[in-house]
Structure formats: structure tokens, C-alpha cells
Amino acid sequence: MALSYEQAAGRLMVALDYPSAEQARETIQALKGIPCYMKVGMQLFYTAGPDFVKELKSQGYSVFLDLKMHDIPNTVKGGANSITRLGVDMFNVHAAGGLKMMAAAYEGVISALDSDASLKKPLLIGVTQLTSTNQETLNREIGIQGSVEQSVLSYAAFTKEAGLDGVVASPLEVQAIKGQCGASFITVTPGIRPAGSSAGDQSRTLTPGEAIRQGTDYIVVGRPITGAPQPRDAAEQIIEEMMK
Numbered sequence: 001m002a003l004s005y006e007q008a009a010g011r012l013m014v015a016l017d018y019p020s021a022e023q024a025r026e027t028i029q030a031l032k033g034i035p036c037y038m039k040v041g042m043q044l045f046y047t048a049g050p051d052f053v054k055e056l057k058s059q060g061y062s063v064f065l066d067l068k069m070h071d072i073p074n075t076v077k078g079g080a081n082s083i084t085r086l087g088v089d090m091f092n093v094h095a096a097g098g099l100k101m102m103a104a105a106y107e108g109v110i111s112a113l114d115s116d117a118s119l120k121k122p123l124l125i126g127v128t129q130l131t132s133t134n135q136e137t138l139n140r141e142i143g144i145q146g147s148v149e150q151s152v153l154s155y156a157a158f159t160k161e162a163g164l165d166g167v168v169a170s171p172l173e174v175q176a177i178k179g180q181c182g183a184s185f186i187t188v189t190p191g192i193r194p195a196g197s198s199a200g201d202q203s204r205t206l207t208p209g210e211a212i213r214q215g216t217d218y219i220v221v222g223r224p225i226t227g228a229p230q231p232r233d234a235a236e237q238i239i240e241e242m243m244k
């Protein structure tokens with residue numbers, strides 16, 4: 001079924017990969033009124049910090065804090081507790097940290113919710129194989145044998161077992177993930193490239209329309225919007241394509 005404008009925009013996550021809050025604010029201003037998700041990653045968070053997340057929340061945005069935690073379980077539990085208290089709508093950990101680490105992240109979320117009844121439960125997502133990873137990198141450099149899809153599905157199974165809400169994967173793996181883990185298991189898919197745009201460092205890509213037709217829940221788009229001469233026009237074109 002075709003998506004409405006609101007539905008499509010709500011499934012678009014704009015990656016605010018900027019070196020300063022000021023630069024991110026320019027894009028936020030350009031996109032004003034578009035009810036998209038905002039994704040804050042390492043580059044922006046390490047410079048602008050929790051205050052910037054709070055600023056986005058005060059403007060009414062849904063926020064995905066993409067810090068991809070990967071550490072010992074106790075540390076990740078503490079990190080998940082702090083992130084939950086920040087009030088984000090979604091955050092993630094690397095599935096490569098293992099079942100215990102992911103379960104600890106979940107415990108961190110629950111402990112934060114238990115300590116403050118006003119908090120909302122964020123979606124907790126496991127990163128499978130980065131969308132920049134191709135078959136050769138996986139086998140030769142990362143040292144995991146088998147296909148990228150097999151590895152993604154294996155991580156997705158452990159992510160589900162740990163009680164998380166879904167995974168980050170490429171749009172190429174969405175159908176297999178949904179087939180294995182169920183339709184309600186959330187897929188968040190970067191590696192989105194509108195036709196004709198440069199792949200850059202992304203290896204496993206589809207266009208916005210193709211990703212939606214694969215059944216993904218959220219598409220993550222950075223440079224095709226932030227690097228466009230008119231970011232608002234680029235975002236509107238992507239939303240239009242998602243609605244077809």
C-alpha cells in the first residue's frame with residue numbers, strides 16, 4: 001500500500017553528520033516542517049553532546065542516537081541507561097558485541113525506566129554488518145566466513161534473542177531478516193542512494209523507493225541530502241519516491 005506524505009517522512013532518518021552544531025542547525029532549518037527522524041551520529045554527538053539531542057527533542061523531532069556501542073556488558077549497560085535517560089527514541093549497539101552485551105544494553109534501558117516513570121522506552125537496535133562492508137571485506141579483513149547475508153541473519157537472530165527491537169542492515173537483506181525474525185522486527189537501513197548519486201563508501205545500496213518496496217521500516221539518508229545544493233528539495237524528492 002502506498003505511503004502517505006506523513007508516513008513516508010516519518011520513515012526517513014536524516015543523518016546529521018556535521019562537525020558542529022551550527023552546521024547541523026542550518027540543515028534542520030532548511031528541513032523545517034518535514035516530519036522526519038533526525039539521526040545524530042558520532043561526529044555530531046562528540047562535539048555537540050547531549051544538549052544537542054535535547055535541543056532536537058524540544059523541537060519535536062524523533063531522534064535516533066547512532067553511537068553503535070560495543071564494549072563489555074557492564075559498560076554498555078551503563079551507557080544504555082544514560083542514553084535512555086536522555087530521552088532518545090532509538091539507539092543502537094553492535095551485535096558483534098554478543099548476546100550478553102546486547103542483553104546488558106536492554107537491562108540498562110529497563111533500569112533507567114524503573115528509575116524514572118516519566119521516561120519513554122526507546123527502540124534498541126543491533127547493528128549487523130555495516131553497509132560499507134562487502135563480501136571480500138567480510139571474509140578477508142573481518143575474518144567472518146560465509147556470505148554477508150548469512151552473517152547479517154546470524155546477528156539478527158542473536159539480536160532478537162537478546163530482546164532488542166530490530167537491526168541496522170542494508171536494504172538488500174530486509175526481506176530475509178523479516179522472513180527469519182518476523183514482520184514486526186524493525187529494520188533500519190542506511191546505504192540508500194537515489195538514482196545517479198554517488199555511492200561513496202557505501203557497498204550495499206538501494207534507492208529510497210527500492211528500499212521501501214523491500215519492506216524496510218526506516219531508511220537512513222545522509223550525504224544525498226546534506227551534500228545536496230538544496231537539502232530540502234533533495235529530502236522532498238526522496239519522500240516523493242518513498243510514496244510511489
Ligand SMILES: O=c1ccn([C@@H]2O[C@H](COP(=O)(O)O)[C@@H](O)[C@H]2O)c(=O)[nH]1
Nearest residue numbers: 015041129130131190191220221222223
Ligand atoms: O551500517 C551502517 C550503519 C550506520 N550507517 C550510518 O548511516 C549514515 C549514512 O550516511 P550516508 O551519507 O547516506 O552514507 C551515516 O551516518 C552512517 O554512519 C551506515 O551508513 N551504515
